[in-house]
Amino acid sequence: MYTLFIDTHYNKIIIVVYQNEEVIIKKEVVSDNNHSITTMPILVDTIESINLKINDINQIIVVNGPGSFTGVRIGVTIAKTIAFTLNIPIKVLSSLLIKAISFSHESILIGEREKNGVYIGKFDNQNNLIGEYKYLNNNEFKEKLNKIEYYEEIELNYEKIIKYSNTLNSINPHAVNPLYIKKIEVQK
Amino acid sequence: MKDVYILAIETSCDETSIAIVKNGCEIDAFTVLTQMDTHAEYGGVVPEIASRMHTENITMVLEETLNKSSITINEITAIAVTYAPGLLGSLLVGVEFAKTLSYIYNKPLIAVNHTIGHIYANNINNQLKFPLLALVVSGGHTDLILMKDDYQFEILGSTLDDAIGECYDKVARVLGLKYPGGPNVDKLAKEGKLTYNLPKPVDDKTYNFSFSGLKSSIINLVHNEQQRGNEIRKEDLAFSFQYIAIDELKRKVGLALKNLNIKEMIIAGGVSANSYLRDEIKKISKEYNVNLSIPEFKYCTDNAAMIGAAAYPLYLKKEFANFSLNAKSQMNITEK
Numbered sequence: 001m002y003t004l005f006i007d008t009h010y011n012k013i014i015i016v017v018y019q020n021e022e023v024i025i026k027k028e029v030v031s032d033n034n035h036s037i038t039t040m041p042i043l044v045d046t047i048e049s050i051n052l053k054i055n056d057i058n059q060i061i062v063v064n065g066p067g068s069f070t071g072v073r074i075g076v077t078i079a080k081t082i083a084f085t086l087n088i089p090i091k092v093l094s095s096l097l098i099k100a101i102s103f104s105h106e107s108i109l110i111g112e113r114e115k116n117g118v119y120i121g122k123f124d125n126q127n128n129l130i131g132e133y134k135y136l137n138n139n140e141f142k143e144k145l146n147k148i149e150y151y152e153e154i155e156l157n158y159e160k161i162i163k164y165s166n167t168l169n170s171i172n173p174h175a176v177n178p179l180y181i182k183k184i185e186v187q188k
Numbered sequence: 189m190k191d192v193y194i195l196a197i198e199t200s201c202d203e204t205s206i207a208i209v210k211n212g213c214e215i216d217a218f219t220v221l222t223q224m225d226t227h228a229e230y231g232g233v234v235p236e237i238a239s240r241m242h243t244e245n246i247t248m249v250l251e252e253t254l255n256k257s258s259i260t261i262n263e264i265t266a267i268a269v270t271y272a273p274g275l276l277g278s279l280l281v282g283v284e285f286a287k288t289l290s291y292i293y294n295k296p297l298i299a300v301n302h303t304i305g306h307i308y309a310n311n312i313n314n315q316l317k318f319p320l321l322a323l324v325v326s327g328g329h330t331d332l333i334l335m336k337d338d339y340q341f342e343i344l345g346s347t348l349d350d351a352i353g354e355c356y357d358k359v360a361r362v363l364g365l366k367y368p369g370g371p372n373v374d375k376l377a378k379e380g381k382l383t384y385n386l387p388k389p390v391d392d393k394t395y396n397f398s399f400s401g402l403k404s405s406i407i408n409l410v411h412n413e414q415q416r417g418n419e420i421r422k423e424d425l426a427f428s429f430q431y432i433a434i435d436e437l438k439r440k441v442g443l444a445l446k447n448l449n450i451k452e453m454i455i456a457g458g459v460s461a462n463s464y465l466r467d468e469i470k471k472i473s474k475e476y477n478v479n480l481s482i483p484e485f486k487y488c489t490d491n492a493a494m495i496g497a498a499a500y501p502l503y504l505k506k507e508f509a510n511f512s513l514n515a516k517s518q519m520n521i522t523e524k
Contacts, residue, residue, distance in 0.1 A: 036280050040287045040511040054292055069236065070277055073243050074284050081288040084247040085261070174248050184236045 002052065003059040003162060004082070006043070008075030009067030009095045010114070013039050015046045016158055017057075021166070023158050025050050035074045043078065054082065060090040061165050066112060066119040066133060066181040067095050073178055080176040089170030093161065094179055096121040096133065101164045102157035109148070117141060119181055127164065135182040192265045192503060195253075195289070196496030199242045199282030200274025200302045202226075202233045205492035206246075206253040208264070212500025213311050217257035218493050219249050220486075228367045232357075239277035246285050261293060268298040268499030270305060270492075271509075272516035273328065279515035287511050298499040299509040302490075303329060303521050304339070306456040308498035309483035309491075317452045317479075321444055323437065323469065326457030327353035327370075330437075332395045332444055333521070338501040341521050344444060345395025352433060353459045355399040359429050362410050363422050373426050374462045380427030384409065389436045395444055397436055402429070434468050441469065445476040454481045461488035 005016035013035060015027045027046045031038040047054060062079035065072035083090035093101075096110045100123040103110075107130065112119040117137040122130040136144060145151075191210055198205040202223040208216040223241045227233045254261055269286035271279060290297040307322050318340075322333040330347035350358075353370055360369025365376065387405050389398040406429055413420055445453070453473055459465060466482055473480035487494055502508075 036283065037512045037514045040284070040291065044291060044511055069239070070280060073239060073277070073281060077243055077246065077281050077284045078288050080247055081285050082292065084250070085289065085292050174251075177244055178240070180240070184234070186230050186234050186237070 001058050002056055003061060003165075004047070004057045005061045005158070005161070006075045006079050007063035007095075007098075008035050008039055009063050009065050009072045010112075011068075011071075013042050015043050017046060017050060017052065018158075018162050021159060021162050026158065035071050039074050039078065055086065057082070057086065057088065059088055059170075061162070062090065062092055062176065063095050063098060064092045064177065065095055065179040066135070067114060069178070069180060072180075076176060076178050080173045083176070084173035090173055090176055091165045091168050091170055092176055093165060094121070094133070095119070097123070097127065097129070098156060098161050099154045100127045101160050103154045110154070111141070117182075120144075133179070133181045192500065193259055193263060194266050194268050194298070194496040194499050194503065195261070195264045196268040196300070196492040196499060197282045197286050198270045198302070198305070198490055198492040198495045199246070199278050199285075200270045201278060201490055202238050202241075203490040204242050204245045204249050205490065206249050207492035207496050208253060208257045208259070209312075209493060209496025209500070212308075212497050213313060213315065215312060215493050216259065217253045218491070219253045219256070220491050221245050221249050224368060231361075231367050233275070235275045235277055238275055239281060242278055242281035246281060261289075264293065264295055266296045266298055266499065266503050267293075268300050268495055268502075270302045270495050271299040271513060272301055272519035274302055274515075274517065276515055276517045279517070283513055283515045287513060291511065296503070296506075296508040297510070297513065298502050298507070299513055300495045300498045300502070301519060301521055302495075303457075305494040305498045306458075306460075307333075307335075307454065307521075308500075309456060309487040309494035310454040310481045311497045311500075312483065312487055312493055314481055316454070316481075319450055320452035320454055321441070321448065321450050321478075323441055323453070323455045324457045325352050325437070325455065325459035325465070327351055327357065327459075329353075329457055330397045330399070332440060334448065334450075343522065345397065345440060347397040347399060348390070349398055349400035350403060352397070352399055352437070353457070355403045355433065356459065358403050359406055359426070362407055363420070363426060370459060370462065373430065374464060376423050377426040377430045377464065380421070380423030380425070382428050382431050383421065383424040384428035386428055386432045388432060391439070393443070395440050397440060399433065399436070402432055402436075430464050434462075434465050437465065438468055438472050442472055442476070445472070445478060451478055452481075453478045456483065458489055461485055
């Protein structure tokens with residue numbers, strides 16, 4: 001059982017292949033504004049480097065944002081296309097949820113930086129989202145940060161991520177879509 | 189030779205379209221999902237919304253196209269995609285989708301220029317005969333092009349300022365018509381008469397066009413009439429505008445047909461769906477005894493069928509793209 005994990009929501013492209021619940025390869029490449037050029041070659045190289053073919057993949061996990069709109073769209077478009085054409089299950093995790101999962105602790109506030117602000121979400125100790133995701137611009141975030149006593153960077157834990165993902169139901173590939181959170185100008 | 193089936197993808201603006209095209213000229217299956225109603229609410233295409241809708245719909249458009257097709261996706265010969273010019277975010281959805289299909293089914297990937305696609309819309313149920321004169325008219329283009337062979341483009345003349353489609357959209361806005369402006373001006377003009385005296389654009393001996401003067405004169409005319417409290421006869425102004433704008437095209441096409449020894453002519457681009465333009469260019473081609481090809485209406489606006497048609501000569505030349513293919517918002521047809 002091979003699972004392909006795709007995350008292109010920010011300035012890095014992360015491709016992971018799992019065999020059952022074990023990471024067998026993880027590629028992480030910084031690609032500022034170059035996701036369209038680099039994502040597919042990295043994905044293909046990663047799968048080939050462990051002598052697999054795309055048809056060997058049994059399941060997809062994709063991070064659907066929030067993050068860079070274009071970045072997320074690239075990962076999501078690739079992931080839903082693979083899941084649809086190979087007719088394999090696809091699971092969707094948000095960029096904040098994968099951090100919450102990696103940091104199983106008491107309830108925490110997770111922040112996900114981008115150029116002009118931060119996406120935030122509050123999770124309980126079961127990784128359930130409390131309330132909804134929000135977007136704060138840099139000034140709003142600074143204010144919030146002043147009230148927070150302690151914070152730290154979260155290192156992603158890919159074993160925890162797949163274990164959590166295995167508890168989720170897969171969704172119809174047609175319905176896999178980015179999570180934008182931030183409103184665009186015309187809709188404000 | 190074995191039949192060549194190209195699965196083509198077009199997402200350069202506000203239409204998500206996929207087609208399966210046989211030998212560059214026969215349409216095996218064809219789907220266009222337009223976002224026009226959504227963008228109409230904002231008075232024009234909103235790029236970010238267009239990109240979002242392409243991502244939402246692309247796999248469904250594929251499924252529908254495959255359901256209509258006589259073949260399975262495994263029997264496809266190659267995958268083609270529009271990679272330029274257009275809205276960057278929208279193009280990227282199609283490009284990443286195409287690369288993924290090319291990888292999964294192990295088929296060559298062909299990168300197609302959208303404007304060249306419009307030209308090859310004339311190859312659908314037809315065959316381009318060279319040398320030919322191409323008039324490309326759209327929201328981004330107004331070009332007269334001489335083609336001596338497949339993918340040989342000699343630009344004889346272009347617009348010096350606004351593209352004709354851009355000018356139509358501006359006039360539509362001034363007249364208070366809804367998006368999409370161009371087709372609505374054409375519709376309204378059918379009920380109008382030539383009563384407004386508008387300036388004739390550059391009347392020189394080059395093949396270049398100009399539409400900004402005409403555009404400004406209409407903006408000023410409407411403004412002045414409103415200041416004086418006079419009502420604008422919208423139908424008549426639409427007709428008067430269209431008369432002058434298409435006359436500009438006719439004069440330059442006439443000049444080219446007079447100077448060049450050409451027996452074949454095509455019209456391409458979104459504005460080629462304009463009924464008045466079609467009628468007038470038909471007249472002038474008859475006058476010069478030239479065979480005129482105009483795409484069927486459904487292949488005039490943005491569609492993937494034309495991308496499949498334009499990909500075919502590239503397939504024959506084995507001009508393939510790789511997985512690092514990127515989208516570009518701007519690109520001339522002579523660029524590679």
